Amino acid sequence: xxxxxxxxxxxxxxxxxxxxxxxxxxxxxxxxxxxxxxxxxxxxxxxxxxxxxxxxxxxxxxxxxxxxxxxxxxxxxxxxxxxxxx
Numbered sequence: 001x002x003x004x005x006x007x008x009x010x011x012x013x014x015x016x017x018x019x020x021x022x023x024x025x026x027x028x029x030x031x032x033x034x035x036x037x038x039x040x041x042x043x044x045x046x047x048x049x050x051x052x053x054x055x056x057x058x059x060x061x062x063x064x065x066x067x068x069x070x071x072x073x074x075x076x077x078x079x080x081x082x083x084x085x086x
Contacts, residue, residue, distance in 0.1 A: 010076055013084070014073055014077060017069045017070075017076055018069065018073060021066055021070055024064070024065025024068070024069055025062065026062070027058050027059075027062030027065060028059055028063050029062070030058050031056065031057070031062055032055075032059060034055035034058065035052070035055040035059065071083050
């Protein structure tokens with residue numbers, strides 16, 4: 001495999017993982033926002049229990065995606081197979 005192709009794949013993986021990290025950060029931010037200020041969202045969701053559960057779910061999924069995106073970025077830059085497989 002030519003070296004240019006491997007370099008291209010490396011940077012494409014890095015960019016994809018940056019997008020996953022950014023999406024996870026946005027989800028975590030939305031989860032914190034909904035958990036801290038639920039009054040602004042009561043018009044959208046009628047049941048408060050559902051709103052609270054949704055906020056925690058957004059927060060947990062966002063943190064997990066951010067962690068996976070960060071580890072993927074590190075793995076892509078260092079060409080670390082265990083980090084990429086994680």
